[in-house]
Amino acid sequence: MTDTTALLTTADGKPLKSALAKSQGRARRRAFLLVAPLFFFVLLTFIIPIGQMLFQSVYNPTFTQAAPNLVRWFDENPAGSQIDEAAFAALAADLKQMKTDKTAGSAGTRINYDMPGTRSLFTAAARKADKLEPPYREALLEIDKTWGDPMLWRVMRSAASALTADFYLAALDLTRDDTGAIISVAQDRQVYVTLFARTFLLSGLITGLCLVLAFPIAHLLATLPLARSNLLMILVLLPFWTSLLVRTTSWMVLLQGQGVVNNVLVSLGILGEDGRIQMMYNQTGTIIAMTHILLPFMVLPLYSVMRPIPPSYVRAARSLGASSWTAFRRVYLPQTLPGIGAGALLVFILAVGYYITPALVGGADGQLISNLIAFHMQKSLNWSLAAALAGLLLAAVLALYWLYDRVVGIDNLKLG
Amino acid sequence: MNGEPALTSNASGEGFVVFDHVQKSYDGETLVVKDLNLSIGKGEFLTMLGPSGSGKTTCLMMLAGFETATHGEIKLNGRPINQVPPHKRGIGMVFQNYALFPHMSVGENLSFPLEVRGTGKSEREAKIKRALDMVQMGAFANRRPAQLSGGQQQRIALARALVFDPELVLMDEPLGALDKQLREHMQFEIKHLHESLGLTVVYVTHDQGEALTMSDRVAVFNDGRIQQLDAPDELYERPKNSFVAQFIGENNKLPGTIEALEDGKALVRLATGEVIDATPVNVTQKGQRTLVSIRPERVEFKPEMMPPGAHTIDAEVLEVIYMGDIFRTRLRVAGSEDFVMKSRNTLGQTKLVPGQHVRIGWHPQDARALEPM
Ligand SMILES: Nc1ncnc2c1ncn2[C@@H]1O[C@H](COP(=O)(O)OP(=O)(O)OP(=O)(O)O)[C@@H](O)[C@H]1O
Ligand SMILES: [Mg+2]
Numbered sequence: 066m067t068d069t070t071a072l073l074t075t076a077d078g079k080p081l082k083s084a085l086a087k088s089q090g091r092a093r094r095r096a097f098l099l100v101a102p103l104f105f106f107v108l109l110t111f112i113i114p115i116g117q118m119l120f121q122s123v124y125n126p127t128f129t130q131a132a133p134n135l136v137r138w139f140d141e142n143p144a145g146s147q148i149d150e151a152a153f154a155a156l157a158a159d160l161k162q163m164k165t166d167k168t169a170g171s172a173g174t175r176i177n178y179d180m181p182g183t184r185s186l187f188t189a190a191a192r193k194a195d196k197l198e199p200p201y202r203e204a205l206l207e208i209d210k211t212w213g214d215p216m217l218w219r220v221m222r223s224a225a226s227a228l229t230a231d232f233y234l235a236a237l238d239l240t241r242d243d244t245g246a247i248i249s250v251a252q253d254r255q256v257y258v259t260l261f262a263r264t265f266l267l268s269g270l271i272t273g274l275c276l277v278l279a280f281p282i283a284h285l286l287a288t289l290p291l292a293r294s295n296l297l298m299i300l301v302l303l304p305f306w307t308s309l310l311v312r313t314t315s316w317m318v319l320l321q322g323q324g325v326v327n328n329v330l331v332s333l334g335i336l337g338e339d340g341r342i343q344m345m346y347n348q349t350g351t352i353i354a355m356t357h358i359l360l361p362f363m364v365l366p367l368y369s370v371m372r373p374i375p376p377s378y379v380r381a382a383r384s385l386g387a388s389s390w391t392a393f394r395r396v397y398l399p400q401t402l403p404g405i406g407a408g409a410l411l412v413f414i415l416a417v418g419y420y421i422t423p424a425l426v427g428g429a430d431g432q433l434i435s436n437l438i439a440f441h442m443q444k445s446l447n448w449s450l451a452a453a454l455a456g457l458l459l460a461a462v463l464a465l466y467w468l469y470d471r472v473v474g475i476d477n478l479k480l481g
Numbered sequence: 482m483n484g485e486p487a488l489t490s491n492a493s494g495e496g497f498v499v500f501d502h503v504q505k506s507y508d509g510e511t512l513v514v515k516d517l518n519l520s521i522g523k524g525e526f527l528t529m530l531g532p533s534g535s536g537k538t539t540c541l542m543m544l545a546g547f548e549t550a551t552h553g554e555i556k557l558n559g560r561p562i563n564q565v566p567p568h569k570r571g572i573g574m575v576f577q578n579y580a581l582f583p584h585m586s587v588g589e590n591l592s593f594p595l596e597v598r599g600t601g602k603s604e605r606e607a608k609i610k611r612a613l614d615m616v617q618m619g620a621f622a623n624r625r626p627a628q629l630s631g632g633q634q635q636r637i638a639l640a641r642a643l644v645f646d647p648e649l650v651l652m653d654e655p656l657g658a659l660d661k662q663l664r665e666h667m668q669f670e671i672k673h674l675h676e677s678l679g680l681t682v683v684y685v686t687h688d689q690g691e692a693l694t695m696s697d698r699v700a701v702f703n704d705g706r707i708q709q710l711d712a713p714d715e716l717y718e719r720p721k722n723s724f725v726a727q728f729i730g731e732n733n734k735l736p737g738t739i740e741a742l743e744d745g746k747a748l749v750r751l752a753t754g755e756v757i758d759a760t761p762v763n764v765t766q767k768g769q770r771t772l773v774s775i776r777p778e779r780v781e782f783k784p785e786m787m788p789p790g791a792h793t794i795d796a797e798v799l800e801v802i803y804m805g806d807i808f809r810t811r812l813r814v815a816g817s818e819d820f821v822m823k824s825r826n827t828l829g830q831t832k833l834v835p836g837q838h839v840r841i842g843w844h845p846q847d848a849r850a851l852e853p854m
Contacts, residue, residue, distance in 0.1 A: 380547055381580035383567040385594035386645065392568075395593070399584045 115459075122232050122452035128224040131172035132159040139225045144245060148218055153201035156212075160194040163187070178447050179220045179231070179240075186211055219243060232453035257437070257454065264434040265461075267352060268416035274356045275363040275412050276405065283367035283404075288376070301364050309358065313425050316354045320344040346428030354422045359415055363408040370404030406473045414462050434458060496520030497681050498544065498649065503553035505539055513539050515705040517553070521683065523648075526675050528684045530692040531702030532728070537685045540702075541651050544683065546570050557649065568597075573642035573650040577657050579634045581626035587613075587637050588622035594645040612644040615674065632663045639671065643678070653685045664688075668695055689729050693717060701725050722763055723851040726774040733780070733820045735773040739764055739850065747850045749773055751815040758792050758845035763852045771850045777809075779847040780822040782839045783831060793842035796820070798833045808833075812841065 073081040129136050134155035142152070163169040173187030190208050197204045205212040223231055223241065234240060234247060238255040242248050249255065282301065286294045304312060319325045322341050330336040344350055374397070382392035420435040427436070434454060441451035469475065498521040505514035514536045521527050529537040542548040544555060546567030554561050562570060581590050591612055595605045613619045616636035626634055635655060642650055655671070656664045672695050675682050686692050692699045693713040701708045701716065701724075709716060709725045720726035727734070740748040740756055747761040749771060759773050781787050782796075799818065800811040807823050810833055814820040822841060824830060833839065 375578060375580070377576045377578060377580040378582060380545075380567070381574065381576055382582070382593070383547070384545055384570075384572060384574040385597065385641065386568045386571070387593070387597045388566075388568055391597055396582055 118452045119456050119459075121449050122456045123230060124228055125175065125224075125232070125449040126227040127171050127175040128221070129227045131163055131166070131168040132156075132221075132225070133162075134158045135221060136225045139222050144222060145243075148213075148215070150200060150202055152218075153205055153212075154199070156205065157194065157197045157201040160187075160191045160197070164191045164194045174446065175224050176217070176220055178235070178445075178450065179223070180217060183211070183217065183220075186217075215243070232449045233457070235450055236453040236457055257434075260432070260434050260437055261457070261461075264417055267348065267355075267431075267433065268413050271352060271355050271359060271416045272363075272409050272413045274352070275360050276409060278356070279360055279363035279367055279408065280401075283364050283371055286364070286368045287371035287374070298368075301361055304358065305361055309421060310425075312358060313354055313422050316350070316357070317345055317426060320350060320353065321346075345426055346431070348427070348431045350426035350428065351423045351431035351433070354426050355416060355419060358422060359412045362411045362415060366407040366411065367401060367404040370401050370407075374400050402473070406469060410465065410469055414465070417462065418458060497523040497525075497558060498683070499554075499556040500540070500544075501554045501556065503540075503543065503550045503555060505536070505543060505548065506551045512551075513705055514543075517705075517707065519700060519707065519710070521681065523681055524679050526672070526682045526684065526695060526697045528686060528692040528696040528699045529702055530686055530689060530699050530728075531708075533687070535702040536705045537702050538653055541653050541683065541685055545572055545574055545651055571645075571647050571649075573645070573647035575638050575642045575650070575652040575655045577654040579626070579638040579655075581634055581637055581641070583626055585625075586622065587618070587624050587626065587629070590626070590637065591622075591641050591644050594641065598645060608644055608646075612640040615643070616640045616670070631658055632667065635659060635667060636670075639674070643674070643680075647680075649681045649683070651683045651685075654687065655684075656691065657687070664691070671695065693729075701728060703728070719762075720774070720849065720851070723772050723774065723854050726772075726849065726851055731777050731821060731823075732774045733777060733814075733817075735775070735815055735817060735820075736853070737771055737773060739767050739769045739771055742767055746845070747771075749848075749850055752817075753815045755794060755815055757794065757848065759848040759850040760846055761850045764850050770853055772853045773848050773850050775843055775848050777821040777823040779843050780841055781843065782822065782824070782833070782841045784840075787842045788844040791842040791844050792848070793840050796839055796841045798835050798837045798839065800835060801833055812839075814841070 075081055075084045132155075135152070138152050138155040160169070163172060169187045169191035170184070173184035176187065177184040186209055190205065190212070193208055202213075211217060219241075223229060231241070235250075236257050238250050238258045239247050240250045282297075286297055286301070288294075289297065317324070321327075322343060322345070324345070326344070327336065327341045331338060331341065336342065344353065378396050378400070379389075379392045382396040383389065387395065417433075418435050419433060420439060423431050423433045424436050424439070427433070435458075438451045438454045438458075441447045441454070466475070496519075498519075500517045500519040503514060503517040504512055506512050517540060519527075529540060531537050539548060543550050544557075546562070546565065550563060555563060557570065557572075581587075582593065585593065588609060591609045592605055595608060600608070609622070610619065613622060616639055618633060618636050618640065621629065621633065621637070626637065629637065635658075638655070642652075652671075656667050659667060668691055671682075671684075674680065684692075684695065693716070696713055698710060698712055699716050700710045703724050708728075709721045711719075711721075716725065717729055720729060720732075723734070726732045735749075735751055735757075737749040737751040737757075739761075740750045742748075742761060742764070745760065747759045747764065748756055749759050750756050751773075757773065759771075764771050781791070787793070794814060796812040796814045798810060799813055802809040802811075803826075806826055808826060808830070810822045810824065811818075812820045812822060
């Protein structure tokens with residue numbers, strides 16, 4: 066039997082298998098050509114930059130390039146060795162090199178990430194590098210006592226390997242002690258974990274608010290006659306057509322201390338002049354403005370799931386003896402779950418990475434993790450730490466997807 | 482449940498279900514249901530039949546409680562139910578698209594009406610099993626509705642509507658989505674359940690064949706009114722107006738005017754001047770315009786097959802269509818070109834050919850003089 070199948074041929078005698086492969090190959094090549102532009106676009110604008118960013122979070126060669134002699138010394142002497150004259154000689158040679166290459170600033174910045182106030186140490190020493198004479202230890206300590214600090218040497222040792230997990234540790238408020246063991250940083254320097262927690266908490270809250278607000282609207286949209294539901298849909302989508310900045314600033318106009326809402330409340334006598342509610346430049350502002358902005362992302366998936374649910378399901382449930390609440394809870398709600406899941410996932414992921422709104426209306430305690438990422442990209446120029454924070458955010462979002470897939474099933478996701 | 486005979490009334494002398502001068506308007510401008518009066522006996526199988534948009538579903542929905550009557554009163558078992566919410570009416574309902582809950586298994590679907598009534602677990606299981614066995618679906622309790630064929634879904638919908646022992650069951654075109662063979666089979670099964678459980682059934686359909694084969698009585702709807710409410714044979718053989726005559730089965734219509742009218746007989750002058758005998762139905766005076774309606778299967782062309790006292794008339798054969806069990810012959814009769822005669826395909830049946838002139842005939846009782854619409 067197997068022989069006959071192996072011998073199957075087309076009408077003109079070619080083996081069937083190769084003929085099939087040939088005919089399908091052409092179709093496959095065509096399909097590839099059609100998707101190729103998008104593929105390269107995604108590759109160039111998405112995969113490569115993200116890959117680059119993730120790479121940067123574990124790879125930072127600034128110090129290794131600026132201080133090759135020190136790198137060699139660290140390689141030859143394991144952690145915990147005496148910092149001897151040879152080490153200081155290597156440092157002096159590197160400082161001279163930094164002066165000619167003008168790299169003292171960037172090398173100092175890299176050390177400064179882990180040990181604040183050390184950038185000037187490098188720039189000052191590099192300026193005087195030409196005058197350094199042996200014994201280098203004494204000469205350098207003369208310039209600044211900090212050069213003898215074991216902490217500084219520990220930091221330089223870790224910066225001397227370009228490939229490092231230190232940025233991820235820093236992003237989780239962790240560091241290494243003298244022996245290289247991982248410990249938490251001092252209480253007063255712990256910022257990131259709190260901020261991650263706040264970001265997830267606020268995002269969860271915003272997602273919940275969006276769901277509560279969007280569910281009735283989506284239901285109305287799905288059950289109204291088409292002409293009227295289209296009108297309502299325009300109202301839902303209207304925010305999409307207005308600039309994000311305009312929308313955020315209008316919330317500022319409405320909600321700030323001297324804003325419309327407070328003025329109305331005061332003039333109605335509900336609030337005293339000094340009892341104005343602070344609704345802007347704090348968490349409240351972030352929550353209100355972001356809920357408003359993200360609402361359509363919840364309404365649309367819900368609507369697209371609700372629209373095709375025929376009213377006969379709820380009617381059937383009612384005729385079978387269910388009160389309207391039971392019919393809603395046991396028959397209608399379960400059928401909207403894919404929309405709830407999709408909307409919640411979408412809003413949550415967008416909220417977790419939101420930047421502009423918290424930056425404008427968040428004040429001090431309404432900032433999210435992305436504001437700190439932006440700070441490290443633009444102000445402190447610690448791109449590796451920014452990349453590590455972003456990498457953690459990405460991992461959290463992927464974990465969320467995974468969880469969703471496990472609990473609900475990703476093929477139950479209905480985005481529109 | 483008992484096997485009470487159909488059409489009995491309850492103690493108060495009224496029907497089990499009563500529509501009393503019910504009107505319904507959705508938009509405040511047009512009446513979709515106009516003055517509906519209907520009394521349905523306990524154990525009766527009543528079908529609402531009518532063209533699309535005639536208000537059948539609306540009536541059913543008012544009875545089920547999903548629409549409110551704009552005017553008038555609906556009573557169930559002698560009790561006005563206008564203010565009773567749907568879930569307190571205890572009416573079983575089968576929807577056209579079945580409306581089986583897609584996120585629940587068949588067993589859970591059936592369990593739903595029992596759970597919301599607080600039925601205990603063991604009793605629930607017993608009732609579910611009984612209901613599933615009733616529709617021969619005992620082996621399917623764990624399937625999802627999507628894993629069932631249309632006919633199987635239909636049975637489950639039926640079982641779900643019956644599992645909580647309602648006395649009244651409403652069905653809105655329950656067989657509309659099934660193919661012909663399955664539909665006929667399910668008609669039989671529904672009818673069987675109706676009889677064995679002593680249910681009162683209000684059934685809505687487009688399909689007159691279905692209405693005629695299943696019902697104790699059929700209410701023919703048109704334009705928000707019941708045109709005729711009668712047993713199937715009455716409806717078919719003695720339609721009360723030209724709408725019913727046209728809507729139920731095929732009918733030949735010969736227009737004419739009343740020549741004479743006396744003790745149950747009418748003389749009708751047709752367009753070509755011929756005068757025929759007919760049975761007057763809703764014509765009242767001489768000179769009135771009328772439509773004489775004659776069933777195609779009551780028309781004969783062989784003299785030996787004609788009923789005694791038959792009235793004969795000249796006809797020309799225009800077309801003969803072979804339909805297997807019958808021949809459908811289109812004739813020109815008294816100026817009308819779509820007069821149809823159906824003759825059985827018996828052994829030795831005479832074959833007519835187009836162009837042939839024959840003399841056809843029918844009994845005057847089968848020619849019903851109706852007022853044109
Ligand atoms: N919810 C509604 N709002 C407004 N008009 C309606 C509504 N439901 C039905 N109608 C109108 O009422 C009339 C009767 O509708 P109904 O559904 O009762 O007809 P039907 O006899 O069941 O027809 P079909 O055989 O097509 O199901 C139609 O003209 C329809 O357009
Ligand atoms: Mg209908």
